[in-house]
Amino acid sequence: xxIYTAMARLLAESLAIGNGILAYLVSxxxxxxxxxxxxxxxxxxxxxxxxxxxxxxxxxxxxxSSMFGSLF
Amino acid sequence: xxxxxxILCLPASVTAEDIHDxxxxxxxSLSLTGxxxxxxxxxxxxxxxxLDGTMLTRAGGEETKDLRLSGTLQFNLPDRTDNFxxxxxGTKVRSVFYLKQxxxxxxxxxxxxxTWLEETGYVACxxxxxxxxxxxxxxxxxxxxxxxxxxxxxxxxGAGWVGDWEFIIQKGTKxxxxxxxxxxxxxxxxxxxxxxxxxxxxxxxxxVREFGVPYFV
Numbered sequence: 001x002x003i004y005t006a007m008a009r010l011l012a013e014s015l016a017i018g019n020g021i022l023a024y025l026v027s028x029x030x031x032x033x034x035x036x037x038x039x040x041x042x043x044x045x046x047x048x049x050x051x052x053x054x055x056x057x058x059x060x061x062x063x064x065s066s067m068f069g070s071l072f
Numbered sequence: 073x074x075x076x077x078x079i080l081c082l083p084a085s086v087t088a089e090d091i092h093d094x095x096x097x098x099x100x101s102l103s104l105t106g107x108x109x110x111x112x113x114x115x116x117x118x119x120x121x122x123l124d125g126t127m128l129t130r131a132g133g134e135e136t137k138d139l140r141l142s143g144t145l146q147f148n149l150p151d152r153t154d155n156f157x158x159x160x161x162g163t164k165v166r167s168v169f170y171l172k173q174x175x176x177x178x179x180x181x182x183x184x185x186x187t188w189l190e191e192t193g194y195v196a197c198x199x200x201x202x203x204x205x206x207x208x209x210x211x212x213x214x215x216x217x218x219x220x221x222x223x224x225x226x227x228x229x230g231a232g233w234v235g236d237w238e239f240i241i242q243k244g245t246k247x248x249x250x251x252x253x254x255x256x257x258x259x260x261x262x263x264x265x266x267x268x269x270x271x272x273x274x275x276x277x278x279x280v281r282e283f284g285v286p287y288f289v
Contacts, residue, residue, distance in 0.1 A: 004247060008254030015265045022272035034113045035274035042279055050276060054283045 025049055092138065096129035100141070104195060106217030106252075107263070108147055110154075114271050116263040119215050120146045121184075123160065137164045139171060145182075145201070147213060154213075156180050156201065164188055166234070167241045169197075181210065187245045191225035194218075196245050216252075224249050 001009075025046035032040050042050060101124045108119040125141035139162040147154040160182065162171035167189055173182035181204070186197025196218040202210035224246040229239040255262050 002250075004250035005254055007247070008251045011251065012255065012258055012262055012265070015262070015269055019265050019269040019272065022269060022276075026272040026275045028114070028268065028271060028275075032114055032271075035111050035271050035278060037114075040271070040275050042275070046276065046279075050279045050283075053276075053280050057280070057284075 091130060092128040093131045096134070098127050098129075100125060100127045100139075102141065102143075102195060103219065103221070104197070104217035105220055106215060107266075108213055108215040109267065109270055110147065110211065110213040111274065112211055113149055114267055115149055116267045118148045119217055120148070121158075121215075121217055123158065127164070135166050138162070139164055139169065141171065145215075156182070156203075158182060160184070167238055167245075180204070184215075187241055189225050189242060189245060191227075192222045194222040194224050194245070194249075196248055218249060218252060 025043055026040065027043055027046075028040050102121070104119075104121040106119050106121075108117045110117070121143070122145075123141040123143035125139065125143075128138040128140065130136045130138065139160070141162075142157075142159045145156040145158055147156075158180075159174045160171040161174055162169060162184075167187050168185070169188045170183070170185035172184075173179060181202040182199060184197050184199035186195065188195045197216075199215040199217070201213040201215065203213070204210050224242065227239050227242040229236055231238075
């Protein structure tokens with residue numbers, strides 16, 4: 001196996017694993033049209049992750065705000 | 073005052089002939105194929121880009137060429153095809169290039185950049201297309217394309233700063249081409265995984281954005 005085949009396999013397998021993990025977070029109906037389709041919903045785990053991401057974003061903004069308050 | 077001086081120093085008119093050497097202009101034709109994805113669809117589409125036009129060589133600088141191309145882009149899904157008519161201008165410097173849609177009313181906004189290896193005419197690129205809609209929300213398409221009827225040429229390293237960069241570009245392009253070959257061999261299975269992955273990631277981003285309104289409308 002050359003490096004290109006190894007890279008392609010690594011990429012494809014990472015994609016499959018990532019997609020499998022995301023399937024626990026986001027429920028996509030078979031007939032969904034795309035990401036803007038309101039029929040695609042978060043699972044309970046997905047909603048929890050989104051809440052955590054927003055909390056992290058809020059904390060990061062607070063730190064940035066403190067830095068700007070101190071520097072300028 | 074400086075502005076006035078600058079305006080006075082400008083030549084009365086600058087024509088295309090002042091910038092380009094018409095004797096070196098060459099007609100070109102690009103036919104690229106690849107994959108694309110759009111927020112409006114879950115699946116990965118087959119993309120075909122056909123462009124014809126002229127490569128204009130700048131006077132005094134043969135490594136820098138301007139591109140004037142027009143043609144069509146097809147975004148093919150199993151149940152539909154989106155067609156776009158393109159009028160693109162851009163520049164190619166040695167082995168890298170970019171193209172941008174000459175915008176007008178109701179035109180898609182398109183930008184393409186990538187590598188163009190002139191020894192064999194091999195082109196690999198990525199692009200973004202944003203389609204304005206009635207409610208002013210642009211629908212984005214992302215595209216990855218390459219020529220399929222040309223091989224990536226071989227190059228040697230060790231020819232100075234520029235030569236080394238050209239070598240790096242050639243090797244990177246070759247890696248992209250070979251990995252794309254392998255992924256294409258996976259066909260629909262890879263496309264299904266990729267489409268599902270992009271859709272789910274975008275939904276998570278969509279939901280996080282909901283908290284950030286009105287900054288992220």
